[in-house]
Amino acid sequence: MVLIEARDLEKTYWDDGVVTPALRGVSFDIKKGEFVAIMGPSGSGKSTLLHLLGFLDRPTSGLYRFDGRAIDEHSDHDLAEVRNRKMGFVFQTFNLLPRATTLENVKLPLLYSGIPEKKWNHMAEEAIEAVGLTHRLHHESSQLSGGERQRVAIARALVLTPEIIFADEPTGNLDSKSGQAVMSILEKLNRTRGHTIVLITHETYTAEQAERILHLMDGELVKDEKVKARRTSDHFIK
Numbered sequence: 001m002v003l004i005e006a007r008d009l010e011k012t013y014w015d016d017g018v019v020t021p022a023l024r025g026v027s028f029d030i031k032k033g034e035f036v037a038i039m040g041p042s043g044s045g046k047s048t049l050l051h052l053l054g055f056l057d058r059p060t061s062g063l064y065r066f067d068g069r070a071i072d073e074h075s076d077h078d079l080a081e082v083r084n085r086k087m088g089f090v091f092q093t094f095n096l097l098p099r100a101t102t103l104e105n106v107k108l109p110l111l112y113s114g115i116p117e118k119k120w121n122h123m124a125e126e127a128i129e130a131v132g133l134t135h136r137l138h139h140e141s142s143q144l145s146g147g148e149r150q151r152v153a154i155a156r157a158l159v160l161t162p163e164i165i166f167a168d169e170p171t172g173n174l175d176s177k178s179g180q181a182v183m184s185i186l187e188k189l190n191r192t193r194g195h196t197i198v199l200i201t202h203e204t205y206t207a208e209q210a211e212r213i214l215h216l217m218d219g220e221l222v223k224d225e226k227v228k229a230r231r232t233s234d235h236f237i238k
Contacts, residue, residue, distance in 0.1 A: 037207035040216035088157025147178025
């Protein structure tokens, strides 16, 4: 089943009369349960595309449907609700509260969910267990390593069991060992729990751990390829 449908997406920015086209007629589909990498150099349009797919911005023109509904059918309030309930985000800079514990950081999305507070701890603990950080439950973010902080960010993205996880350069601030541990978790979530993963990266090695790579260049989709020899990790976090 198709989760994301993009047709002729265009995004243009205007600044003091200067017109900058960021996306030029990008079209593709992503099915539920796919693990897709979006790859390209700086300035290729990766971040702009992520913002559109994650309902953080609207296209200048073109069609974008998520889970069967076009972005134009949603008000800004609707978009915020869909983003909170059906989308999880993992960023390069973690975006954690430094003085909050792992448990407190993971519970943050639940504040706006409408779910009874008595269920929050259980839901957060399940997400933390999924990334192998139960032993860091009550540690503040400032006490964790970079790799552990990124795993907390993944748990936070998971806590509402979203349809899709958008990971924006999730290994960019990590050493190779910590980065591989993070990729292992994303692979496992995709393979065993069926989460759709969209990974933004400029690294070939990281992109090849997905099933499919969309290559962007100068705002255009120049290649859409299946990964023939997919790189997978043998070091999944239990």
